[in-house]
Amino acid sequence: MDARSQRSDGSSIRLNLLRVQGPSVSLPFPLPIARAMRYREGVRSYENESFWLATLGSDLAPRPALDTDRRCDIAIVGAGYTGLWTAHALLERDPSLRVEICESEIAGAGASGRNGGWCMGAMSGLHALFSDPDRRDGAVRLQRQLFATVDEIGRTARELKIDCEFAKGGMLRLASTPAHRQPMDEEISRLRALGFNQDDYRLLDPRECRRRIRGRDFLGALYTPHVAALNPARLVRGLASSLEARGVRIFERSPVRHIHRHGIATDRAQLQADRVVVATEGYTPTLPGFRRHLVPIHSMMVATEPLPPALWETIGLERRETFADARRITTYGQRTADDRIAFGSRGLYHYGSHVRNLFSERDRNFRVVTQALFSILPQLASVRLTHHWGGALGVPRDSRPAFGIDERTGIAHGGGYVGEGVAASHLIGHALADLLCGIPSPAMELPWLHRNFPKWEPEPLRWLGISAVRRMGEAADRSEFAGRDANRLFKRVFDAATGH
Numbered sequence: 001m002d003a004r005s006q007r008s009d010g011s012s013i014r015l016n017l018l019r020v021q022g023p024s025v026s027l028p029f030p031l032p033i034a035r036a037m038r039y040r041e042g043v044r045s046y047e048n049e050s051f052w053l054a055t056l057g058s059d060l061a062p063r064p065a066l067d068t069d070r071r072c073d074i075a076i077v078g079a080g081y082t083g084l085w086t087a088h089a090l091l092e093r094d095p096s097l098r099v100e101i102c103e104s105e106i107a108g109a110g111a112s113g114r115n116g117g118w119c120m121g122a123m124s125g126l127h128a129l130f131s132d133p134d135r136r137d138g139a140v141r142l143q144r145q146l147f148a149t150v151d152e153i154g155r156t157a158r159e160l161k162i163d164c165e166f167a168k169g170g171m172l173r174l175a176s177t178p179a180h181r182q183p184m185d186e187e188i189s190r191l192r193a194l195g196f197n198q199d200d201y202r203l204l205d206p207r208e209c210r211r212r213i214r215g216r217d218f219l220g221a222l223y224t225p226h227v228a229a230l231n232p233a234r235l236v237r238g239l240a241s242s243l244e245a246r247g248v249r250i251f252e253r254s255p256v257r258h259i260h261r262h263g264i265a266t267d268r269a270q271l272q273a274d275r276v277v278v279a280t281e282g283y284t285p286t287l288p289g290f291r292r293h294l295v296p297i298h299s300m301m302v303a304t305e306p307l308p309p310a311l312w313e314t315i316g317l318e319r320r321e322t323f324a325d326a327r328r329i330t331t332y333g334q335r336t337a338d339d340r341i342a343f344g345s346r347g348l349y350h351y352g353s354h355v356r357n358l359f360s361e362r363d364r365n366f367r368v369v370t371q372a373l374f375s376i377l378p379q380l381a382s383v384r385l386t387h388h389w390g391g392a393l394g395v396p397r398d399s400r401p402a403f404g405i406d407e408r409t410g411i412a413h414g415g416g417y418v419g420e421g422v423a424a425s426h427l428i429g430h431a432l433a434d435l436l437c438g439i440p441s442p443a444m445e446l447p448w449l450h451r452n453f454p455k456w457e458p459e460p461l462r463w464l465g466i467s468a469v470r471r472m473g474e475a476a477d478r479s480e481f482a483g484r485d486a487n488r489l490f491k492r493v494f495d496a497a498t499g500h
């Protein structure tokens with residue numbers, strides 16, 4: 001059922017109002033009231049859950065649910081990038097495979113339809129491995145494979161005719177203080193020693209930096225060309241449609257309640273399979289038997305209204321470079337294809353690994369996000385923010401992504417990207433497909449892949465630990481912005497806990 005609602009900026013958005021089970025309804029109430037009511041009644045309107053989904057311009061009505069028992073070769077739980085790239089790679093290897101996907105909401109309702117759209121040739125935890133002599137070479141190979149993955153995603157999107165607004169303008173890590181700038185010299189020396197050259201990473205002095213981005217007085221930047229900006233929802237929705245066109249069944253609004261070696265079950269039906277893949281990332285702790293594999297950390301984002309050309313003259317980002325500053329609490333921004341800034345920052349954990357999908361615009365955490373944005377680009381302070389949203393990403397205990405088949409349960413899994421999953425999920429999806437098809441591949445030899453997730457501590461230790469680490473990171477950032485040395489213990493604990 002399709003309704004229209006008037007926004008504060010005068011534009012209107014389509015609302016697909018759907019009940020969990022039963023007929024569609026449309027509500028004749030102002031948006032905030034209607035939203036609250038829908039949530040109370042178990043109704044979800046996906047357009048309200050991210051800027052990317054809101055502006056997709058295509059139908060978000062759910063596909064049919066799994067409501068009769070079936071059989072397939074490989075059943076996948078979760079229709080985000082990991083599940084969809086795995087399905088895509090499986091069909092590449094063996095087009096005769098019957099792959100079916102069960103998704104609790106709609107394809108892209110998770111992090112894949114909400115993220116910052118940085119398609120990055122990077123992976124969490126990789127830099128820590130560069131200092132391990134036994135795994136250094138493998139880590140360098142993995143890094144190079146990630147560089148190639150960025151181009152591979154652009155190429156595949158073009159081939160599948162997915163217009164995901166892919167622009168490979170690179171990434172600028174901006175130094176706002178001497179404490180941000182100094183470690184960049186050391187980092188570049190380390191990267192050179194590993195064989196990465198100017199074409200992979202380089203330092204920009206303040207003048208070069210100003211040619212690309214103008215805002216605060218930056219002391220320079222670390223630049224890498226191996227990052228593209230893209231529209232995440234267009235990519236995930238496009239992937240789902242292309243798989244469907246190739247015969248993959250995607251059952252939506254079909255939350256999986258039970259998973260075992262040879263099948264999955266929803267409230268209504270069972271899907272038997274030779275193999276099951278769990279691809280639920282930040283939502284994994286909501287699955288029985290997986291509560292302590294990953295924790296959901298929530299990242300929050302805002303988008304500005306489209307900015308006029310005169311304002312862009314003062315900002316730059318002509319190649320749609322992605323940008324962040326070098327503080328510990330991650331920030332990430334991109335110039336969207338329709339000339340807005342989409343910007344986020346992350347770090348919220350809710351007790352008991354509770355996952356949230358909807359955030360009030362008045363949530364005080366958005367103030368932190370906008371302060372970070374305005375501190376990088378002060379000229380945005382008077383522009384209107386038209387969208388506020390957030391989402392859950394999956395963090396493993398050791399901050400390193402993983403994939404594999406659990407020997408004990410026989411269930412395959414992939415994820416744990418710590419907020420760097422747009423490109424890494426492609427790599428892991430392809431590696432999982434090799435593993436499931438029994439094809440030996442170089443991906444199997446890469447460090448730390450093909451392993452299980454170490455378990456997180458039970459509550460309240462989990463909450464206490466994560467909250468303490470976050471506070472230490474924030475305190476260290478505050479000191480450095482104020483021109484003071486950050487507490488060394490805080491820096492060490494934060495870096496060790498976050499895998500830096």
Ligand SMILES: Cc1cc2nc3c(=O)[nH]c(=O)nc-3n(C[C@H](O)[C@H](O)[C@H](O)COP(=O)(O)OP(=O)(O)OC[C@H]3O[C@@H](n4cnc5c(N)ncnc54)[C@H](O)[C@@H]3O)c2cc1C
Binds near residue numbers: 079279282301392
């Ligand atoms: C706000 C935000 C910003 C981010 N920014 C970036 C970025 O700029 N660059 C980057 O590389 N990464 C970023 N990330 C991380 C990136 O989005 C994720 O790593 C990636 O999307 C993970 O994909 P996934 O398929 O593994 O998980 P998801 O996309 O979360 O998909 C999991 C799916 O499983 C479904 N599911 C959950 N439970 C069940 C169940 N019981 N039964 C069936 N289905 C279920 C969910 O509905 C969901 O659709 C960001 C994440 C967030 C939240």
